Amino acid sequence: MMADPAPEFTSLTARRSKAPHFRPTEVEPVVGKDILELLSSAMYVDPRTVYREYIQNAADSIDDAFGAGVLADSTLGRVDVWLDTEARNVRIRDNGTGLRVVDAERILTSFGASPKREKEARGFRGVGRLSALGYAQVVSFRTKAAGEKKVTEVRWDCRRLKSALLDPSYHGDLRQLVRDVVTVLVEDHEDQSLHFFEVALEKVVRIRNDLLLNVEEISRYLSEVAPAPFRPDFPFAPAILEQIRLHVPVCRFEMFINDSTEPVRRPHAEQFALSKAKSDSATAFELIELSDGEGGLRAIGWLLHHSYLGAIHAATELRGLRARAGNIQIGTWEIFAEVFPEVRFNSWTIGEIHVLDRRIIPNARRDSFEQNAAFSSLLAQLVPIARDITRRCRNSSARRNRIGAIEAREARVLAALELLAQRGVSKARANRTRRDVGATLGEMKKLAASSVLAETDRARFSRKISTLQTRYHGLKATDLLVDPLESMPKTQRSAYRDVFDLIYDCSASKTVAKALVDRITDRLAGQLGRTKQRRARGKKKRAKNNSAS
Ligand SMILES: Nc1ncnc2c1ncn2[C@@H]1O[C@H](COP(=O)(O)OP(=O)(O)OP(=O)(O)O)[C@@H](O)[C@H]1O
Numbered sequence: 001m002m003a004d005p006a007p008e009f010t011s012l013t014a015r016r017s018k019a020p021h022f023r024p025t026e027v028e029p030v031v032g033k034d035i036l037e038l039l040s041s042a043m044y045v046d047p048r049t050v051y052r053e054y055i056q057n058a059a060d061s062i063d064d065a066f067g068a069g070v071l072a073d074s075t076l077g078r079v080d081v082w083l084d085t086e087a088r089n090v091r092i093r094d095n096g097t098g099l100r101v102v103d104a105e106r107i108l109t110s111f112g113a114s115p116k117r118e119k120e121a122r123g124f125r126g127v128g129r130l131s132a133l134g135y136a137q138v139v140s141f142r143t144k145a146a147g148e149k150k151v152t153e154v155r156w157d158c159r160r161l162k163s164a165l166l167d168p169s170y171h172g173d174l175r176q177l178v179r180d181v182v183t184v185l186v187e188d189h190e191d192q193s194l195h196f197f198e199v200a201l202e203k204v205v206r207i208r209n210d211l212l213l214n215v216e217e218i219s220r221y222l223s224e225v226a227p228a229p230f231r232p233d234f235p236f237a238p239a240i241l242e243q244i245r246l247h248v249p250v251c252r253f254e255m256f257i258n259d260s261t262e263p264v265r266r267p268h269a270e271q272f273a274l275s276k277a278k279s280d281s282a283t284a285f286e287l288i289e290l291s292d293g294e295g296g297l298r299a300i301g302w303l304l305h306h307s308y309l310g311a312i313h314a315a316t317e318l319r320g321l322r323a324r325a326g327n328i329q330i331g332t333w334e335i336f337a338e339v340f341p342e343v344r345f346n347s348w349t350i351g352e353i354h355v356l357d358r359r360i361i362p363n364a365r366r367d368s369f370e371q372n373a374a375f376s377s378l379l380a381q382l383v384p385i386a387r388d389i390t391r392r393c394r395n396s397s398a399r400r401n402r403i404g405a406i407e408a409r410e411a412r413v414l415a416a417l418e419l420l421a422q423r424g425v426s427k428a429r430a431n432r433t434r435r436d437v438g439a440t441l442g443e444m445k446k447l448a449a450s451s452v453l454a455e456t457d458r459a460r461f462s463r464k465i466s467t468l469q470t471r472y473h474g475l476k477a478t479d480l481l482v483d484p485l486e487s488m489p490k491t492q493r494s495a496y497r498d499v500f501d502l503i504y505d506c507s508a509s510k511t512v513a514k515a516l517v518d519r520i521t522d523r524l525a526g527q528l529g530r531t532k533q534r535r536a537r538g539k540k541k542r543a544k545n546n547s548a549s
């Protein structure tokens, strides 16, 4: 029998059955000042993302400039990044559309009301430009649109902003706070055709080893994250671009750091480091096309295959299966690590996935995507790809282990053959060694036939084994060899052989033992030679004396 429903439950259902009518709230919502902290630096874990946000805006604006004919199709847009470590300032300037004087102030003091929402742009939340507010004393935006003679500058006083946020007696809301910390200046400008947008961070804060003003770090970060062309010496670039260019926005600008003559480029190269001493090279690229199940593409990407010798060095900026949206990296190299059967194999991987499905949306921090059905489907589609990479990693490990095992045996056979050729040791030891060589060669043959080896490995080892076998059979014909102890009396010879056996037994390695035995036999050969000569001279002298008498 079912128990009676709890009294609370009965009364709730009774109230519901009266179909309550909710009216829209009539109060003016209060947007407190603290929301600004949440939208600016508090939102970002890695301060370098400040650069990513401004480059993203520049890329959107340059795309717009091409779309509107402000930039001619035959040209390239330009983004300049200047880091002034002395003055502690950063400037990021693009020659995109810029903002018109009627729009600039409103747009640059709005929150979450992005004019890009309905467009094909990378940004859409309307907050990215606030990312530097916690990292400098002043953040200013200067901009000018083509066809106008006015420059607008919107300055955020971040020091005042910070103290207002910290001050418990400051009771202004978000609107008031913006009025208190933002100032605007509109100036005349001669050049009507000029169009630009410039962000300036003044007196940048010193955090994490002054990361924001570290030219090398920022260059590396941008080459990894920003849209940029491949290096001209990256041999797979033409083939990759050929495959993806229909779907992925081509990079229509060049970016220069501190007036460098060389633009920022993606970090991919044929050769890359695994560790300080070890490197590997890319051998092939594989195209990845992931369907959205509705006749379109959810994502397109590529993998760079190599020898899968181990984890790729972090400093290469290459490792990991990475994600890009609008050709800007989302998250870090670990974004898809979870799709690998063992996460460590993500660090053996080089590849990127350009997300094309608009239902897969970068989250506010752009450190991943919003968790929704489309993103889950993408992850599921990446699983077999990660599995295949894992198989390659494991095969490569197994192959290297097999090669190691064969080479260890090869070294053992070579040492044994040397020992036999030395002919210093006792017969018993020589026989044991011979048997060992025979057995080890047998093991080598078995290992070399393994299917984990490549065809070329198998051929290489089979040649090596037959050379060793020829040497081994040659040594069996002992009469071809000269015994270094041959001219010794038999008893003495056998005593020496016992000593040599002992040396082999007691030495740390066969090589050390052999070197010692070689030295002893050389010395003995010298002594035996001199004794022989002395004896010959004595014999001659005696013969001479005899003939004289
Ligand atoms: N470099 C730029 N050139 C022209 N307009 C810009 C530039 N940077 C920002 N803007 C204008 O300022 C607006 C707000 O920029 P912000 O980065 O805060 O938001 P968003 O790019 O629209 O979206 P998201 O928060 O996703 O980045 C942009 O939508 C754009 O209209």
Ligand SMILES: [Mg+2]
Residues within 6 Å of the ligand: 053, 056, 057, 123, 124, 127, 128, 129
């Ligand atoms: Mg933006």
